[in-house]
Amino acid sequence: MTLPYGGDAWLVTRYSDVRAALADPRLSRAAVVNADVPRRQEMRVGPEGIMYMDPPDHSRLRRLLTRAFTRRRVEELRPKVESIAAELAENLARKGSPADFVEYFSWPLPTRVICELLGVPYSDRGVFRRGADALMQGDTLPHHEFTGRVNELVGYISRLIADRRQRPGGDLLSALIQARDDGDRLTEQELVSLTVVLLAGGHETTANQITNFLYTLLRHPEQLALLRRRPELLSRAVDELMRYIPLGTGHHAAMIATEDLEIGGVPISRGDAVYVHIHSANRDDAVFADPDALDLTREDNHHMGFGHGVHFCAGAQLAHMELEVALRVVLDRFPDLRLAVADDVIRWRSSLLVRGPLSLPVQW
Template sequence: MPPTAPSPQQTACPFPVSSGPALNPEYAALRRGPLPRVRLPHGGDAWLVTGYQDVRTVLSDARFSIVAPRDGEQPRMRSGARAVSGLFALDPPEHSRLRSVVGRNFTPRRVDMLRGRIAELTSACLDRMEAAGPPADLVALLAAPVPPGVLCALMGVPEENHGLFEDWARLILSHEPRPDEMARKFEEFSACLREMVARRRAGPSDDIIGTMVRACDEEGRISEDELYAVAADLLSAGFLSTSDQLSVLVHALLAGPRRYTRLVERPDLIPAAIEEVLRHTPLLSAFSFPRYATEDVELGGVLVRAGEPVVPVVAAANHDPGVFPDPDRIDLDRDAAPHLAFGHGPHYCVGAQLARLELRVMTEALVSRFPRLTLAVPEERLSWRTGHLLNGLVELPVTW
């Protein structure tokens, strides 16, 4: 029978998933032994899962539930326990029911209809960048405005509220938000969301908020509380992630020898380059949501008992050398198994296709308009965000 406890030297935790563009080297050592049992800063102990196949199992096997206990003992990186409602807190079939309501807005056909809007926003940003001249901050001029602009259009968020939702997303994704600021921002966020819902009830619309209002009022597919929970999930998780991913992507292309130049010469390689950087550079700087074994399960050389939490580390799985040879190297020609950057199983990112399209359109426009783009400062002077659940650059100074 597999052991039920790791060796003592494997109990120290936490450490961050990433430090800037690199995966924390601790994970290479952890992956060589049985699952370690670690103590996170809050909520007690958990099994840490780092191997590719084991992470896939945790994310897709029905014997591991994402439903958190209601006693607050969720193993986690920050003091506040996560909410117990919404897309990130339910298993199928409840999760499938909620996901189907918003999923109709992320079908391939609906996403492709946004291509023109993405291109329009990107072109306007690059026009401003070119007019201002080098050097320029690519985060402020391209990564920050385009993806939130697309999401807000998709959800029906008025332009005057973009800043409010961005502030809320930054706050909710920070490691330790101040309670007073959290309470104030939550009330502002909730009031704006209630007003948007009221407007849809007064005059229907085809945006995501309108879709959810119809699903609640006319179809009876979701409750009022679920409507607000799912809307909050989409705005919190989707507002900043693609922005940070673009800054990470462009940094990876400019920091390596001839990566950006290859895409200028071979723009057909852009989709593969996006996938490789998604695999290589962790977007999350902390762990993903834990899962809880619903029965005894053998995993990674140990026996996980029913009720015990396991924490899958997607970034570590994406660097498993048994699946991705020489995993710490960015290889634009890599032909490998699918990465797990967007998750796996029932909680696979509902907006993954939109994120890929945004990254592709923005990168294609960038290499076309600025074929001689380079970093404007030495690598060591770049500032990576700290104290935040998303890994990204504060600024990305470029010149041409």
């Protein structure tokens, strides 16, 4: 395919080929940083961060995150997430029907959770929401606005790191600072960029999926009714909704072949750019029976909604737990929940990285 900038690239769409490409060490993400490679937006990828690193540098940072998001630590967080979700559901109920689900529930929940995890003051959410929004929709913003918001976020995080060095706590940010200062396992730039990724990615993507999940269930009343009758399907439902709903419009940055290789029998030359289409892979009928149907009873659902390979989402377990809790609390608290407006009234994010309703008026 031909991209608006940088020329031609390969597009990988089948499930088996996407998995193979994402796991192939000969396809480099680091090679796209500040490079004139095939891309959909004028800006080049940068600055360097964990999403655009290859092993062994990526592995070094990944190990730090893996310890932070173990299954045990995520389960220890569950009661706190449940408490926050219950509080937000009551706030939504007090607001009265109809109300905007995005404003009163799906945005505050993951924002408060990531603030709790990192030790970031929730009162500062406006700063990192502006920065996160810019990172997720850089292609739709004027360049000066994009850089201004990102620089504001980086400046905020740098000041927060300096403050936490003086007054460390038991939060994840303090642990990362200790890894930087005592173990020399992080450079200062890596520490800042890793915190940006955690703060921005930790609430933006989950918030959009909470909204997407509810919207999709309300538009599939038979599946919603099934989930209400059989709440034991909740974990399976999260996986099926992750498979069924595209979080974004596809991978926004290419991978570059560092040597000649083949994908699905097609020769890829050294230096070629390769894109993978995860959402196409998640609808591959060679892997998923009736792939265009939402089926909350689907078993052995090996979707790639959280990615695959070395760049599989480090916070996947946390996101999965938050999505489970959000659905359970909302469906329990509002047994008659329904959309308050017609589909054509709902406005959607049009950014490159994430999709979801900007607001979702609901009633009960």
